[in-house]
Amino acid sequence: MRKLIMLVLAFGMAVTMSKAQNNPLDNPFFSEYQTPFKVPPFHIIKLEHYVPAFEKGIEEQRKEIEAIINNPSAPTFENTILALDKSGRLLSKVSIVFYSLNSAETSDEMQKIARLVAPKVTEHRDNINLNEKLFQRIKTIYNNRDKLGLDSLQKRTVEKYYDDFVRNGANLNVADKAKLRHINQQLSQLGLKFGENLLAETNKNFYLVVDKPEDLEGLPQDVINAAAITAKQFGQEGKWVFTLQKPSMIPFLQYARNRELREKLYMGYLMRGNNNNEFDNKAIILEIANLRAQRAKLLGYNTYADYVISNNMAKTPQAVYNFLNEVWEPALKTAERERDAMQVMIDRKGGDFKLAPWDWWFYAEKVRKEKFDLDESELKPYFKLENVRDGMFYVATQLYGITFTKRTDLPVYHPEVEVFEVKDQNENHVGLLYLDYHPRPGKRVGAWCGRFRQQTYENGKRITPIVNIVTNFTRPTAAAPALLTWDEVETLFHEFGHALHGLFTDGPYDRIAGSVPRDMVELPSQIMEHWSSQPQVLKVYARHYQTGEVIPDALIEKLQKSQTFNQGFATVEYIAASILDLDWHSFTEPRRVDVVEFENESMKRINLIPEIYPRYRSTYFNHIVGGYAAGYYVYLWAEVLDADAFNAFIETGDIFNKEVAERFRKHILSDGGNNDGMAQYLKFRGKSPSIEPLLKNRGLK
Numbered sequence: 066m067r068k069l070i071m072l073v074l075a076f077g078m079a080v081t082m083s084k085a086q087n088n089p090l091d092n093p094f095f096s097e098y099q100t101p102f103k104v105p106p107f108h109i110i111k112l113e114h115y116v117p118a119f120e121k122g123i124e125e126q127r128k129e130i131e132a133i134i135n136n137p138s139a140p141t142f143e144n145t146i147l148a149l150d151k152s153g154r155l156l157s158k159v160s161i162v163f164y165s166l167n168s169a170e171t172s173d174e175m176q177k178i179a180r181l182v183a184p185k186v187t188e189h190r191d192n193i194n195l196n197e198k199l200f201q202r203i204k205t206i207y208n209n210r211d212k213l214g215l216d217s218l219q220k221r222t223v224e225k226y227y228d229d230f231v232r233n234g235a236n237l238n239v240a241d242k243a244k245l246r247h248i249n250q251q252l253s254q255l256g257l258k259f260g261e262n263l264l265a266e267t268n269k270n271f272y273l274v275v276d277k278p279e280d281l282e283g284l285p286q287d288v289i290n291a292a293a294i295t296a297k298q299f300g301q302e303g304k305w306v307f308t309l310q311k312p313s314m315i316p317f318l319q320y321a322r323n324r325e326l327r328e329k330l331y332m333g334y335l336m337r338g339n340n341n342n343e344f345d346n347k348a349i350i351l352e353i354a355n356l357r358a359q360r361a362k363l364l365g366y367n368t369y370a371d372y373v374i375s376n377n378m379a380k381t382p383q384a385v386y387n388f389l390n391e392v393w394e395p396a397l398k399t400a401e402r403e404r405d406a407m408q409v410m411i412d413r414k415g416g417d418f419k420l421a422p423w424d425w426w427f428y429a430e431k432v433r434k435e436k437f438d439l440d441e442s443e444l445k446p447y448f449k450l451e452n453v454r455d456g457m458f459y460v461a462t463q464l465y466g467i468t469f470t471k472r473t474d475l476p477v478y479h480p481e482v483e484v485f486e487v488k489d490q491n492e493n494h495v496g497l498l499y500l501d502y503h504p505r506p507g508k509r510v511g512a513w514c515g516r517f518r519q520q521t522y523e524n525g526k527r528i529t530p531i532v533n534i535v536t537n538f539t540r541p542t543a544a545a546p547a548l549l550t551w552d553e554v555e556t557l558f559h560e561f562g563h564a565l566h567g568l569f570t571d572g573p574y575d576r577i578a579g580s581v582p583r584d585m586v587e588l589p590s591q592i593m594e595h596w597s598s599q600p601q602v603l604k605v606y607a608r609h610y611q612t613g614e615v616i617p618d619a620l621i622e623k624l625q626k627s628q629t630f631n632q633g634f635a636t637v638e639y640i641a642a643s644i645l646d647l648d649w650h651s652f653t654e655p656r657r658v659d660v661v662e663f664e665n666e667s668m669k670r671i672n673l674i675p676e677i678y679p680r681y682r683s684t685y686f687n688h689i690v691g692g693y694a695a696g697y698y699v700y701l702w703a704e705v706l707d708a709d710a711f712n713a714f715i716e717t718g719d720i721f722n723k724e725v726a727e728r729f730r731k732h733i734l735s736d737g738g739n740n741d742g743m744a745q746y747l748k749f750r751g752k753s754p755s756i757e758p759l760l761k762n763r764g765l766k
């Protein structure tokens with residue numbers, strides 16, 4: 066879930082306005098939507114409406130901010146903070162629709178519009194962040210915040226706005242501001258270059274050609290077919306090509322008997338950006354780490370990790386290191402056991418070699434078969450899409466008393482989209498949920514939860530939210546309805562958790578309502594996954610699509626057992642990458658290091674075993690170049706929270722305990738942004754989260 070906070074903050078100077086081609090009266094963004102619940106009127110929104118709406122939206126907010134700055138009265142919460150918080154309504158209105166559709170139903174024309182408006186919106190945003198007069202008004206209020214009779218939410222809103230400005234350098238002198246801007250520019254260019262190099266190293270510079278059928282031994286037929294198609298794309302017709310993209314590489318590592326070829330492919334993957342060619346990323350990642358160290362120093366932090374994490378629940382890098390170490394010890398032991406079990410298998414079959422990194426997937430697959438005997442195709446008939454959807458609705462009804470009613474009278478952006486009205490137990494309207502399940506050419510890959518309207522308050526009245534879930538699940542065929550894999554079932558529950566967060570968020574100030582720290586964002590989503598695999602819940606929704614038969618206990622048992630399969634490996638490679646990320650962002654000053662040496666030292670310190678590499682190595686760790694710098698740890702951090710939070714239900718002996726659900730809804734989903742993440746968590750749980758449930762769920766204890 067990504068909040069569109071930047072739009073609330075957006076403000077700017079006049080950009081060159083193009084003349085609207087159409088009659089402004091026809092532009093649906095310029096007046097209140099004339100639809101039930103005032104949903105976006107997708108049936109009349111046309112491509113030509115967007116640019117004029119963006120331009121007018123920017124201009125309106127520019128004037129609103131101008132009015133704040135030029136207000137002759139002394140700055141107050143109302144005339145500055147609240148005015149800023151409520152500014153930019155039109156810009157938000159058009160942005161939220163445009164960017165949602167640009168992800169779910171884009172086209173060349175949409176992308177052209179996106180490219181056209183991006184620099185205007187960015188400039189608009191930069192202008193607000195660096196506006197000296199506006200910052201001075203905010204600072205005055207911030208410095209006097211204890212004397213102004215503000216309530217706790219108002220105070221937090223002031224502090225958040227102040228922080229946003231300061232973290233962007235508003236408190237620096239002119240010379241340091243110039244330095245910061247220069248660093249930002251260098252960083253953005255290096256980031257682009259890193260990504261371009263990685264793309265070339267993944268998609269172009271290496272691929273494995275197989276020309277002898279015997280080298281395909283062990284591979285399933287659909288994998289072989291896919292490799293033949295890939296070969297055509299690479300001009301190798303009649304042969305088979307495997308690339309470094311995971312959907313191509315992983316099945317080869319899992320099934321190919323030819324050990325040498327597995328090594329060749331995996332080494333290709335591990336060496337990306339580290340081949341001493343023009344696409345090498347070693348110098349770039351080091352330069353990025355050094356510039357970030359300088360940036361952190363300028364902004365008054367010891368390291369870049371301090372800068373990032375100070376805003377999160379964890380607060381300090383040390384707290385993250387401590388946390389990761391606590392999971393690391395048992396995870397490493399489990400991984401060692403997994404390795405030893407595979408070695409036994411190798412020895413038993415007379416293989417005269419020691420397990421290597423490129424053998425892990427191959428033997429793990431054999432262990433899975435031997436130990437769990439679980440076949441995906443056995444499960445799928447029980448996971449008809451509509452049944453899974455009703456299953457997650459059922460869970461929400463049990464927990465929160467809300468109900469879901471299908472609405473067919475509302476405009477949608479594609480005929481496949483379903484809309485449900487959400488009501489509470491008193492039949493009050495809570496919000497709307499749009500569901501869009503299947504892949505289309507204009508939909509980006511993956512699954513996400515977004516919104517067409519954020520909850521907000523207008524003149525003291527709450528405007529209800531409209532949330533949407535977009536996924537890329539297998540389509541129904543003539544022969545069968547859409548049957549989901551277990552992974553897809555969990556994904557749907559996951560995104561539904563984000564949706565509930567959006568639906569229940571309630572707060573008068575846009576800046577803080579629902580705005581939880583990054584290492585807490587996945588708590589509402591990951592906790593929902595727990596219910597999906599509970600036998601009690603499975604028996605409600607997992608019914609055979611042909612016979613209606615409830616999923617057999619034996620299958621439930623297999624499913625539950627297999628949840629801990631290979632978790633030592635998965636946890637170790639994840640934590641190793643998280644540590645590497647933190648190490649790169651722990652420079653107190655620019656350093657000259659050998660990148661490979663640095664990585665090796667880092668892994669040696671935690672005793673990583675040679676059979677496993679960090680999930681991402683430095684030269685292809687795109688997360689930390691992008692938005693997850695010093696933040697790759699957040700998924701596991703949130704997993705401690707969701708495992709512990711779900712345990713709050715388990716402890717009562719009732720996975721639908723109403724009291725616990727009410728506390729979770731109130732303190733996490735509804736008021737999550739009202740205070741620090743841990744403070745909110747404590748209100749829900751009454752004690753700090755314990756790491757034990759996570760270790761147990763992952764089979765590490």
Ligand SMILES: [Zn+2]
Pocket residue numbers: 066559563587590
């Ligand atoms: Zn998520």
